[in-house]
Amino acid sequence: xxxxxxxxxxxxxxxxxxxxxxxxxxxxxxxxxxxxxxxxxxxxxxxxxxxxxxxxxxxxxxxxxxxxxxxxxxxxxxxxxxxxxxxxxxxxxxxxxxxxxxxxxxxxxxxxxxxxxxxxxxxxxxxxxxxxxxxxxxxxxxxxxxxxxxxxxxxxxxxxxxxxxxxxxxxxxxxxxxxxxxxxxxxxxxxxxxxxxxxxxxxxxxxxxxxxxxxxxxxxxxxxxxxxxxxxxxx
Amino acid sequence: xxxxxxxxxxxxxxxxxxxxxxxxxxxxxxxxxxxxxxxxxxxxxxxxxxxxxxxxxxxxxxxxxxxxxxxxxxxxxxxxxxxxxxxxxxxxxxxxxxxxxxxxxxxxxxxxxxxxxxxxxxxxxxxxxxxxxxxxxxxxxxxxxxxxxxxxxxxxxxxxxxxxxxxxxxxxxxxxxxxxxxxxxxxxxxxxxxxxxxxxxxxxxxxxxxxxxxxxxxxxxxxxxxxxxxxxxxxxxxxxxxx
Numbered sequence: 001x002x003x004x005x006x007x008x009x010x011x012x013x014x015x016x017x018x019x020x021x022x023x024x025x026x027x028x029x030x031x032x033x034x035x036x037x038x039x040x041x042x043x044x045x046x047x048x049x050x051x052x053x054x055x056x057x058x059x060x061x062x063x064x065x066x067x068x069x070x071x072x073x074x075x076x077x078x079x080x081x082x083x084x085x086x087x088x089x090x091x092x093x094x095x096x097x098x099x100x101x102x103x104x105x106x107x108x109x110x111x112x113x114x115x116x117x118x119x120x121x122x123x124x125x126x127x128x129x130x131x132x133x134x135x136x137x138x139x140x141x142x143x144x145x146x147x148x149x150x151x152x153x154x155x156x157x158x159x160x161x162x163x164x165x166x167x168x169x170x171x172x173x174x175x176x177x178x179x180x181x182x183x184x185x186x187x188x189x190x191x192x193x194x195x196x197x198x199x200x201x202x203x204x205x206x207x208x209x210x211x212x213x214x215x216x217x218x219x220x221x222x223x224x225x226x227x228x229x230x231x232x233x234x235x
Numbered sequence: 236x237x238x239x240x241x242x243x244x245x246x247x248x249x250x251x252x253x254x255x256x257x258x259x260x261x262x263x264x265x266x267x268x269x270x271x272x273x274x275x276x277x278x279x280x281x282x283x284x285x286x287x288x289x290x291x292x293x294x295x296x297x298x299x300x301x302x303x304x305x306x307x308x309x310x311x312x313x314x315x316x317x318x319x320x321x322x323x324x325x326x327x328x329x330x331x332x333x334x335x336x337x338x339x340x341x342x343x344x345x346x347x348x349x350x351x352x353x354x355x356x357x358x359x360x361x362x363x364x365x366x367x368x369x370x371x372x373x374x375x376x377x378x379x380x381x382x383x384x385x386x387x388x389x390x391x392x393x394x395x396x397x398x399x400x401x402x403x404x405x406x407x408x409x410x411x412x413x414x415x416x417x418x419x420x421x422x423x424x425x426x427x428x429x430x431x432x433x434x435x436x437x438x439x440x441x442x443x444x445x446x447x448x449x450x451x452x453x454x455x456x457x458x459x460x461x462x463x464x465x466x467x468x469x470x471x472x473x474x475x476x477x478x
């Protein structure tokens with residue numbers, strides 16, 4: 001593992017996240033990996049369209065909006081990936097016959113767009129208080145022409161790469177939730193990518209924890225009935 | 236819910252979905268006093284563990300009640316919650332009322348104090364009502380009534396005039412908390428009526444619209460303020476009004 005890390009660049013670009021920027025949504029997040037950033041708004045549990053209603057669980061919908069133009073086939077395929085990942089994390093049986101909608105607005109694309117979408121969606125869902133089994137973190141890894149592996153590639157690195165793999169992991173047992181690949185690679189390369197990505201996912205989970213704790217620190221202070229009473233007793 | 240003893244971690248700390256909040260304590264000793272454990276929103280049982288399914292702050296009361304406090308905006312109906320709704324439609328036997336959840340709720344024509352077939356309150360589309368949820372579960376349409384369990388109105392019913400605004404569910408709990416300060420401080424300076432619905436909707440009415448706007452602003456701003464800050468803010472607003 002250490003050897004794999006030393007010869008490949010396993011660094012993530014700087015992560016940033018702002019929660020609750022949109023006030024008409026139930027939850028929102030602006031998530032960035034370096035220059036790639038996504039604005040995510042989520043709604044739910046909300047009223048569902050009759051033809052999409054599922055009797056025993058909630059319908060998860062994902063809408064991807066590109067920066068310019070109308071979404072095409074590639075965007076629809078991406079929506080599908082994100083939808084399947086989010087669907088597995090949400091406890092959909094808790095809100096049957098309702099809709100959980102995730103709207104992803106591309107702000108800037110500089111590579112690793114799918115992972116940025118999934119990570120942003122996860123933060124927005126946390127902000128909205130969706131019932132979730134675990135958190136998810138997605139990582140894109142690119143295999144460059146000289147065989148080295150580069151995690152969280154920029155758009156330029158993605159262009160030069162022979163293969164691009166995207167993995168997503170869950171936070172409890174660190175198991176794979178999503179695996180998507182493009183291009184040619186060997187089994188060994190796939191396995192190395194998987195291991196390296198799992199390492200990076202842990203960094204993202206730590207980032208989630210710190211940013212959520214920072215946002216909720218206000219609530220920790222002001223929402224506790226017990227603390228309010230205790231301070232009274234002291235007075 | 237459970238007769239075994241559980242060992243809770245993270246009380247008054249931030250928890251994330253999937254975090255194991257408590258494990259069953261394996262002791263061979265006979266448990267002398269069985270305690271009934273109550274799990275509130277955000278916690279679920281999975282085999283021997285209690286797991287969080289929402290992010291927020293874990294709270295406890297008397298070591299028997301545990302729940303997760305979070306500041307979400309979407310309301311999820313719970314039985315016996317008192318909510319403020321907006322009439323959206325009129326059916327054959329009931330009104331349809333929007334309470335901000337995923338489905339509209341039904342308010343039967345006769346679910347008011349002293350209502351009879353000939354004499355019942357007439358509501359129009361867009362009117363506000365303050366009522367209690369008599370049926371609320373995930374598989375059925377919610378049902379609203381404007382009487383308590385003894386058939387008395389007890390303050391519930393249509394809301395006339397006034398102003399309705401929406402806010403997060405966290406602020407609702409703060410307003411309804413007996414130790415909550417905003418409404419008390421405001422009450423010393425202005426005379427007004429207010430109704431706080433658990434669905435994140437608050438209705439305010441006072442003698443003039445100027446006062447109503449001021450009260451609404453004071454309530455909205457109070458979410459993350461301490462008692463002294465609230466007092467200062469209310470007096471500052473009140474002084475600005477007099478000038």
